Amino acid sequence: MGEDLFWAIRGGGPASFGIVVAWKVRLVPVPKKVAVFDVLRNLENNATTKLFHRWQRRAYKVDKDLTVYMTFQTAVSSTIDHNGKNVTKIVLQVDMRGTFNGGVDKLLGLMEKEFPELGLQRQECLEMKWVESFLFFNFFRSGESLDVLLSKKSNANFSSFKAKSDFVKEPIPDDVFEKMLEMLYEEDVGKAVIFVFPFGGEMSEISESAIPFPHRAGNIYVFQYQVSWEKEEEEENHMNWVRRLYNYMTPYVSKNPRATYSNFKDLDLGTNNLNKGGHTSIKQASIWGTKYFKNNFYRTEAACQRAGAGVFSMSMGNGGGLERAGYRCDEVYGWRGDYCHRVGEGNLAV
Numbered sequence: 001m002g003e004d005l006f007w008a009i010r011g012g013g014p015a016s017f018g019i020v021v022a023w024k025v026r027l028v029p030v031p032k033k034v035a036v037f038d039v040l041r042n043l044e045n046n047a048t049t050k051l052f053h054r055w056q057r058r059a060y061k062v063d064k065d066l067t068v069y070m071t072f073q074t075a076v077s078s079t080i081d082h083n084g085k086n087v088t089k090i091v092l093q094v095d096m097r098g099t100f101n102g103g104v105d106k107l108l109g110l111m112e113k114e115f116p117e118l119g120l121q122r123q124e125c126l127e128m129k130w131v132e133s134f135l136f137f138n139f140f141r142s143g144e145s146l147d148v149l150l151s152k153k154s155n156a157n158f159s160s161f162k163a164k165s166d167f168v169k170e171p172i173p174d175d176v177f178e179k180m181l182e183m184l185y186e187e188d189v190g191k192a193v194i195f196v197f198p199f200g201g202e203m204s205e206i207s208e209s210a211i212p213f214p215h216r217a218g219n220i221y222v223f224q225y226q227v228s229w230e231k232e233e234e235e236e237n238h239m240n241w242v243r244r245l246y247n248y249m250t251p252y253v254s255k256n257p258r259a260t261y262s263n264f265k266d267l268d269l270g271t272n273n274l275n276k277g278g279h280t281s282i283k284q285a286s287i288w289g290t291k292y293f294k295n296n297f298y299r300t301e302a303a304c305q306r307a308g309a310g311v312f313s314m315s316m317g318n319g320g321g322l323e324r325a326g327y328r329c330d331e332v333y334g335w336r337g338d339y340c341h342r343v344g345e346g347n348l349a350v
Helices: 003-009 047-058 104-114 132-137 146-150 174-186 201-205 232-248 282-293 296-306 319-324
Strands: 034-042 066-080 086-100 125-128 160-168 192-198 221-229 332-336 339-342
Touching: 003 296, 034 104, 034 132, 047 066, 047 086, 047 174, 047 192, 066 104, 066 174, 086 104, 086 132, 086 174, 104 125, 125 132, 132 146, 160 232, 174 192, 174 232, 221 232, 282 296
Parallel strands: none
Antiparallel strands: 034 086, 034 125, 066 086, 066 192, 160 221, 160 332, 192 221, 332 339
């Protein structure tokens, strides 16, 4: 197929270069057992700030066999006061999830050393096969067979949502972090979520040009900001909230370009003209294409042209193939079974 096309299909986006009917994968060794955890904490006072302060300075540098990521959202907490009455309040909740390529004993030692603020306990950890960890983190936790991983249907019940992302190259100030979390209280309880995924490890040892995905050394973690809603008429308010958060974070994230993760298609970054019967130039597509792929955009575009697939314009959700067929999976999704529906537009991407 040619070196450039083979390079491009490994991370250049689905349906952009044709249909892949067969492939080989390079396997890597994994231990017989891995240790996992998924723990919730209602962290008040300065505990949340202390935990994140350490996490953003250490998570990308810890043992390569350990991966720990964080999720922040609001939740309702119930307590009994001194009069025996049930008292509810909205609190900030952090969900920390981790995988360690080894046993629980070593995991606990590493967590106590790296993130003592979490206070991880043995009873909060499980050992399992590496492939079983995919069941665990996809919330198949009732003894399901591995066969469920072959299902094309999700077991999740997603609402409509909008997601944006940012790559971070140096720790953000504590006061900025606190303001970012305060903004979660502006949204309906539990509807706004901030995910924080660490980079580093092997990711930093791979060249930016090895495959189209370029976000390697120099990135310490990535933010995903997400908000969901049930009713179509609520869309504008929630979209405005996530855009305000994104704008607030501008000084503290990657620049020139402000990079974004290609799995989170974001029409705020720019759109192509294909669905309007127009033409999208490479110059126009590069406005958003370089944010997804940095300088790799241009090599990917050239490979797309040589493959006869047209302009490689990654602004739409499922890549060039569906866009050219007239389908569109846009920035807001409402999952219904095995397809997604564009709220307010009625176009489908299957």
